[in-house]
Amino acid sequence: MEKMEFDFPELTLEELECVADACKTRARDDQRDVRLTTTFARNCAELVTAVGTNDGEESDEARRRAIAARSVFGATYVGLALRVARTSEDEGREILSRFSADEEAELESQEQMVSSNGTNGAKDETPTVVDYASDGNEDWEPLETERTWYASQNIAQTDESITTKLRALMQELHPSRVGATISNNKGLSSEWERSKIGNALIDLFETFCASTDQERRALRLCPLRVLRERWAVVSSGEIGIDAGLTRVFAALKFGEEVSNGNEDLLIALELLGYLCLRIGADTMGVSAFSFDVDESSATARAKLWSQVNRAIPVVAKILEQAARSMKTNRDDPSWQEIVGLSALVLTFYATNVSATTANNVGQRIVSSGCLRALVNIFANVYDSSFAEAVRRSLLLLTIACEDVYQFVSRVTSLRDILADSAFAEDATLAGHGALWNFALRENDSESQVASVIQRFADELENDTAVIALRDILLLTHACERAARFGRRRLLVKGGEVMEALKRANSNIIDIITSFARVRDEHLRITRPSDVDDDENVKKNAENPKAPDVEKRREAIVEVSKILKTLLSSSDGAVVRKSD
Numbered sequence: 409m410e411k412m413e414f415d416f417p418e419l420t421l422e423e424l425e426c427v428a429d430a431c432k433t434r435a436r437d438d439q440r441d442v443r444l445t446t447t448f449a450r451n452c453a454e455l456v457t458a459v460g461t462n463d464g465e466e467s468d469e470a471r472r473r474a475i476a477a478r479s480v481f482g483a484t485y486v487g488l489a490l491r492v493a494r495t496s497e498d499e500g501r502e503i504l505s506r507f508s509a510d511e512e513a514e515l516e517s518q519e520q521m522v523s524s525n526g527t528n529g530a531k532d533e534t535p536t537v538v539d540y541a542s543d544g545n546e547d548w549e550p551l552e553t554e555r556t557w558y559a560s561q562n563i564a565q566t567d568e569s570i571t572t573k574l575r576a577l578m579q580e581l582h583p584s585r586v587g588a589t590i591s592n593n594k595g596l597s598s599e600w601e602r603s604k605i606g607n608a609l610i611d612l613f614e615t616f617c618a619s620t621d622q623e624r625r626a627l628r629l630c631p632l633r634v635l636r637e638r639w640a641v642v643s644s645g646e647i648g649i650d651a652g653l654t655r656v657f658a659a660l661k662f663g664e665e666v667s668n669g670n671e672d673l674l675i676a677l678e679l680l681g682y683l684c685l686r687i688g689a690d691t692m693g694v695s696a697f698s699f700d701v702d703e704s705s706a707t708a709r710a711k712l713w714s715q716v717n718r719a720i721p722v723v724a725k726i727l728e729q730a731a732r733s734m735k736t737n738r739d740d741p742s743w744q745e746i747v748g749l750s751a752l753v754l755t756f757y758a759t760n761v762s763a764t765t766a767n768n769v770g771q772r773i774v775s776s777g778c779l780r781a782l783v784n785i786f787a788n789v790y791d792s793s794f795a796e797a798v799r800r801s802l803l804l805l806t807i808a809c810e811d812v813y814q815f816v817s818r819v820t821s822l823r824d825i826l827a828d829s830a831f832a833e834d835a836t837l838a839g840h841g842a843l844w845n846f847a848l849r850e851n852d853s854e855s856q857v858a859s860v861i862q863r864f865a866d867e868l869e870n871d872t873a874v875i876a877l878r879d880i881l882l883l884t885h886a887c888e889r890a891a892r893f894g895r896r897r898l899l900v901k902g903g904e905v906m907e908a909l910k911r912a913n914s915n916i917i918d919i920i921t922s923f924a925r926v927r928d929e930h931l932r933i934t935r936p937s938d939v940d941d942d943e944n945v946k947k948n949a950e951n952p953k954a955p956d957v958e959k960r961r962e963a964i965v966e967v968s969k970i971l972k973t974l975l976s977s978s979d980g981a982v983v984r985k986s987d
Contacts, residue, residue, distance in 0.1 A: 412448045421473055424455070428479035432603075435487030444488060445506040449577065456481040456585045475587075475599050482586045482605045486631070489577050490612045492570060493624070500570045508568065509576035571624045578630035583637035594642045606647035609635050610655055617659040617672075629675070632656065636679055640686035643708035649683070653715045663722035666729050674746065677726065680719060681749040684756035687712050691759040692752070693800055693886030709760045716757045720776055723750050727781035734788060744794050747785055751801035754778060758808045759890050766893040770809025779805070779815055787821060791830040791837070799840055800883065806847040808890035817848055833860060839880030843887050846898055857884065857898070858908035865912035868919055874963050877912065881970045888977060899977045906975070913971045916964060923961050 409430050411417040419427065434442045459474040492500040586605050587593045593600045600606060609631040616628035635652055643649040656679065657663075660672040667673070687708050689695035727750050733743035754773065761769045773779050786802050789795040805812045816822060826848075831841030833856075842860040845853035860880060867873035884905070888898045899906055 412451050413445060415447065415451075417451055419455075421469055421476070424473060424476040424480070428476045428483070431480050431483035432487070435483045435491055442488070442503050443506050444484065444504055446508050449484060449507060449580075452481045452484045453580050453585070460584075478585065478587045478599070479603060482603060482608070485577050485581050486586065486605060486608045486612060489574060489581075490608055490615065492574060493612060493615045493619075497570065504570060504573045507573055507576075509572050571621060571627075574624065575627060578627050581630050581634060583634045586634060588634050588638040589641055591641050594644060600638075600642075601645055604646075606635070606638065606645060606652070610647050610652060614655065614659045628659075632675070632679065636682060639683060643687075643711050649708065649711040649715065653680075657715075657719075662719070663725070666722065666725040673726070674749075677746060677749045677753070680716065681752040683712055684716070684752050688756045688760050690882075691886060691889055692755045693804065693883040695882070710762075713757065713760050716753055719753065720757065720772060720778065723753055724776040724778045724781065726750050727778055727785065731781045731784045734785060738788075744789075747789075748794065748797040751782070751797040754782065755797075755801045755804055758805045758812075759886065761808070761893065763893060766808065767810065770805075770811030770813075773805060773809060774811045774815055779812055783816065783819060783822060787825060790825055791828070799837070800886075803840060803843060803847055803883075804886055804890045807887050807896075808893045810894055813847070813849075813894075823848075833863065838863070839876065839883055842880075843883060846887065846891075854898070854900075854904045858904040861905070861908040861912055865908070865915050868915055868964070871960060871963070874960065874967060878963065878967050878970065881909075881967065881974060885970065885974055885977075888974075899974060909971060909974050913968070913975060916968045916971060919964055920961070920968060923964070 409427055411419055411423065412427060433439060456477040459470075459477045488503070492503050495503075583589050586609075587600055590600075595601065613628055613631040613635070616625055616631070619625045635647070635656070639649045639652060647655075657676055660676045662673065662676040665673065685692070685694065687705070691709075726746055730743040730747045730750070733740060734747075737743070758769055758773065782798065782802055782805075786795075786798050789798060802816070806816045807813075826841065826844050829835055831837045831844065833841070835841070838860045842853075842856040845856045850856075861877070861884070864873045864877035864880065868877070884898065891898055899909075
């Protein structure tokens with residue numbers, strides 16, 4: 409432990425494991441004379457950052473070192489923080505008497521404020537949901553999409569109160585530092601379960617929620633952020649999605665007060681919406697990842713679906729309240745945000761139901777009042793830029809649930825809206841318009857969908873057409889999946905839609921081939937002949953237009969992957985290989 413009190417400590421594996429054991433011990437309530445120093449805390453963070461997010465593929469020593477570093481960090485930044493949060497002011501002050509917070513807080517700027525609504529349940533400035541395993545920089549993090557309470561109050565870390573010091577600790581509490589984002593860190597014998605870090609995090613969250621101090625209560629998002637990422641990767645465990653969300657909703661008193669200004673309500677709904685997107689994105693038409701559902705994914709969806717099922721009465725109240733707010737204050741972004749989140753939850757609810765309970769889901773969506781409120785909102789915002797989540801939701805609900813179809817098909821005003829120019833074949837919402845023909849069981853629905861797909865597939869030199877094609881393909885995949893609950897098919901072998909997809913796939917392959925040809929020719933001209941042939945060198949070949957070309961190529965390749973998945977939905981479909 410002594411080395412940890414000095415800057416840049418060099419610890420052997422055995423020493424680090426001893427420190428981990430000592431940290432676990434001193435986090436217990438029965439330990440006395442515990443003092444956390446600033447240097448020790450900083451070293452904990454630096455150690456766990458140095459080992460990275462080891463996933464078990466390295467040497468045994470590297471794996472043990474990573475586990476020990478995460479254990480030291482967790483025991484200090486979660487275990488000891490929990491002890492301080494629970495104990496008396498005097499004891500907490502003693503424990504943190506030698507720990508100092510940074511002088512300046514990380515206050516978010518106004519430009520960093522974004523809402524969680526619109527396309528993918530997010531506004532234009534919010535990154536698209538992508539495969540989290542890709543470790544990119546575009547992760548959608550709704551618990552951080554609003555300015556923190558501290559930023560809104562313009563409160564910086566300028567005092568030495570216990571809450572200020574706890575805040576400094578919580579700012580360093582990132583999911584990867586406690587192993588939350590490691591997918592194989594699961595099972596009774598796993599590091600996560602043995603360390604009881606999930607239990608400590610949920611206890612810390614509940615403790616902050618119960619605080620009467622506004623500043624301390626604002627810290628509840630920090631442990632919740634870690635739990636959120638854990639449940640998105642691993643749904644099982646002692647504090648998995650089932651037990652975890654139940655305790656989170658109880659601590660936030662989810663559903664007890666439904667109003668636009670209820671911060672806890674928004675936190676709970678954002679958490680639920682985020683998990684729906686992470687676990688069921690492909691079923692909702694917003695992402696291409698997780699098309700192949702394995703047993704663990706199916707289990708995660710079933711567990712989350714149970715929580716969503718229990719939340720439907722609250723979602724109904726939220727939508728009804730939002731519909732009233734829409735009429736009185738249309739420009740208020742708060743109701744727009746909460747509507748987008750509710751739409752995401754409803755979409756997951758309808759598209760991840762088991763075949764045996766599909767009818768019950770439709771009946772519940774109608775009887776709860778969710779559908780009436782959603783139709784009302786759709787009728788008022790159908791062509792708004794922030795309403796993509798609402799558009800997707802009503803479309804997929806109508807396809808997946810017979811009771812929803814029976815209700816929607818009788819709403820004359822809705823049919824009039826769908827005849828609006830916004831849904832015409834040459835309009836922005838052409839994909840939605842074509843798929844609504846399928847949802848309402850029109851005779852020419854298949855040819856309408858095929859026509860729109862073909863239109864965008866023939867205009868792939870236009871970047872806008874590439875994005876439009878990607879979006880309609882994702883939505884088509886979700887519609888096909890939803891239709892199977894009613895024993896209908898959109899993708900039929902030999903059908904018009906499948907033929908349009910094959911033609912689009914052929915066009916895409918030709919474009920990808922041309923990309924490779926142009927790149928190879930440019931590389932041949934610009935590099936010396938004695939340089940070894942390497943694919944990475946090819947990809948990074950200098951070209952004045954390389955960034956734009958590569959960005960477009962990535963979009964084309966993404967469309968190609970979606971097309972392969974759609975074509976494989978039809979038995980006997982042959983997909984040509986492309987890179």
